[in-house]
Amino acid sequence: MADSVVRQILGAARTKLQAIDGSGSWHLNLSGTDQVYVGELPRPARPGVETAFVTLESVISTPGARLGYFKRTVTVGVLVFVPAAMASGNGVLEATDALDDVMRTFEADRYLGLSGLGVRDLRVDGTAFSGQELNMKGYGVCSCNLIVDFSTTTGA
Numbered sequence: 001m002a003d004s005v006v007r008q009i010l011g012a013a014r015t016k017l018q019a020i021d022g023s024g025s026w027h028l029n030l031s032g033t034d035q036v037y038v039g040e041l042p043r044p045a046r047p048g049v050e051t052a053f054v055t056l057e058s059v060i061s062t063p064g065a066r067l068g069y070f071k072r073t074v075t076v077g078v079l080v081f082v083p084a085a086m087a088s089g090n091g092v093l094e095a096t097d098a099l100d101d102v103m104r105t106f107e108a109d110r111y112l113g114l115s116g117l118g119v120r121d122l123r124v125d126g127t128a129f130s131g132q133e134l135n136m137k138g139y140g141v142c143s144c145n146l147i148v149d150f151s152t153t154t155g156a
Helices: 005-018 090-107
Strands: 036-038 051-063 069-083 119-130 139-153
Touching: 005 036, 005 051, 005 069, 005 090, 005 139, 069 090, 090 119, 090 139
Parallel strands: 036 051
Antiparallel strands: 051 069, 069 139, 119 139
């Protein structure tokens, strides 16, 4: 049996983040081994290394225009920790660059490569702040919600 669409959305989000490789206009490099996780850890898994976490926040199902059709809205949480110099403001600035990278990678493919599974569109919102707010000096933190809409039927 194939993985659920929701599980495939989580996998696609992870793959998109891993494609941020630090080259060209990317600020981050999340392409290394053990840098993007599905599931949340309480702090960066590798100190001093950019690390991202993908989590499932919610799934909402609403009836479609015709009987048997539904729209599901999946909210995926993305949390990125970026090493930053200890000088005042550097954590926020590094996290702001990370936020830009995360938003651009998702904006580049609004179907996450899953249009054949009914994915119709996505939205992304986020914020950037100093890790000091989480008692994690030396980091910037980018927190995003990836909101993905897909269509499904009941099969009845």
